[in-house]
Amino acid sequence: MEQKAYHLIIIGGGPAGLSAAVAAYDAGERSILILERDTRLGGILNQCIHNGFGLHTFQEELTGPEYAQRFIDQVKDRNIDYKLDTMVLSISKGEGNAKQVVAVNEADGLMQLTADALVLAMGCRERSRGALNIPGFRPAGIFSAGTAQRLVNIEGYLPGRRVVILGSGDIGLIMARRMTLEGAKVLVCAELMPYSGGLKRNIVQCLDDFDIPLKLSHTVVRIEGKERVEAVVIAEVGPDRKPIKGTEERYECDTLLLSVGLLPENELTIGLEADMSRVTNGPLVNESLETSIPGVFAAGNVLHVHDLVDYVSEEAHLAGESAAAYIASLEAGNGPVPHAGVLITFSGGVRYTVPATADVSRIEKWLKIRYRVGDVMTNRVVSLYLNGNRVLTKKRRVMAPGEMEELVLLKKQVEEYPVVESMEIRIEEDKA
Amino acid sequence: MKTVNLTCIGCPLGCQLEVMMEGEKILMVTGNTCQRGEAYARKEVTDPTRIMTSSVRVYGSVAGERMVPVKTASDIPKGKTMEVAASLRGVSVPCPVNIGDVVIRNVAGTGVDMIATKNVL
Structure with missing residues (x-):
């Protein structure tokens, strides 16, 4: 060996x-x-x-x-x-x-x-169909958006002609446009959440530009077809994200693309x-x-x-x-x-931070803390506290789960704190 | 008078813009919260343009590649997008292809060249 x-x-x-x-x-x-x-x-x-x-x-x-x-x-x-x-x-x-x-x-x-x-x-x-537990047979024609992207752009195959997309992640949006340009008909993009998981400009340039409807708070409830996808049924979901009876819509199609997270x-x-x-x-x-x-x-x-x-x-x-x-x-x-780092704690809707811990004595010029929020929020102030003292604030008009946020802590902002015992990020309402 | 609704793409805020127009003339832009929003709306209703990307077939690739990605060398009118896409179908170019090589000159009569965005040996 x-x-x-x-x-x-x-x-x-x-x-x-x-x-x-x-x-x-x-x-x-x-x-x-x-x-x-x-x-x-x-x-x-x-x-x-x-x-x-x-x-x-x-x-x-x-x-x-x-x-x-x-x-x-x-x-x-x-x-x-x-x-x-x-x-x-x-x-x-x-x-x-x-x-x-x-x-x-x-x-x-x-x-x-x-x-x-x-x-x-x-x-x-990519998260796959198996991770979603969509019931039904396993016909051909169900692809993750990234697989379809590889087939079209690298292998040179068009994986389908009539397409439904589940999930509004960026790859799904990009593929809505890509398949349309290659001659496929993209019927609808359904998103379980009440907001899109993708970047705003992708919604505009990949869906709106081609008149592809985005249905928020919708999900796939049935896939029809045994050998090949024949139709996909989507339904509206309530605040509990469970399908609402009577809202089902059936789309005849040969392909279902999944863009449901990475x-x-x-x-x-x-x-x-x-x-x-x-x-x-x-x-x-x-x-x-x-x-x-x-x-x-x-x-x-x-x-x-x-x-x-x-x-x-x-x-x-x-x-x-x-x-x-x-x-x-x-x-x-x-x-x-x-x-000798401390855990970065957080409240007010932060889901996680990267890094998770920090030793501020090892900051050379600045420390960039990246994080995501769990829900769409407007008019907030994001603050960083060292030992309970606010050392950094940043106003945010809007934050969304689909867009990564960051805070930059400069070395000179931490110099007053030779010993850091706690580090916290708080999102608070902007009352100003 | 007509009203055009747009979503601003300047930032994550995604302002819902309303552009009031009299024929080709813009009377008023509302719904924006900054100057970028108004500029975006004015461009979008008078002269919307896009960089268009796609991929075309290659032959003779020693690396075994089947496709080369391409883009318009500059913005094209948004309304020309599908026409440009259609004109790429059936096109096949010989390898090697390098980034920036013109793959199709004056694509779909736009006056803009389609250029390669990848080196394919």
């Missing part, structure tokens, strides 16, 4: 993995390996051929493949090693501070790799026994994006699902830098830096 040691192994060659690799390299690390299971670098961006990427990172509007290429070029310019078609089977703690990675591909066979640090950048996958892909992380968040399904991390296992960092959709790839790149940049710093600390003989 091939055995090799690296300082840093990055699992996943999508936007998070690429950005982490570049950041680690630029921080001085040279022994880096990226492991990617697909045949190409770039991850999901390869099939996201629509534009709107890169406004934050590059100040221009790029398509997914163009955005990916910018980072692929940076990786290649630096001669960073990567292996494609390579599946990581397990990660585990080795001797001392070492981490073991078992991976396999056709060329090398089974490999046992060792690293001082890992960056987890495995991304996420789940971070953390089988490897769980195998490593890292502490996990029950809200995000990603690992719990500190201000350096380090998991509960020292030297193992996480970024991108494996950590929590993002709306914008620009934020993934930024987050992964920090993970890459943190990994390089961890390795440098080991090299200097200092060993892992003990961590």
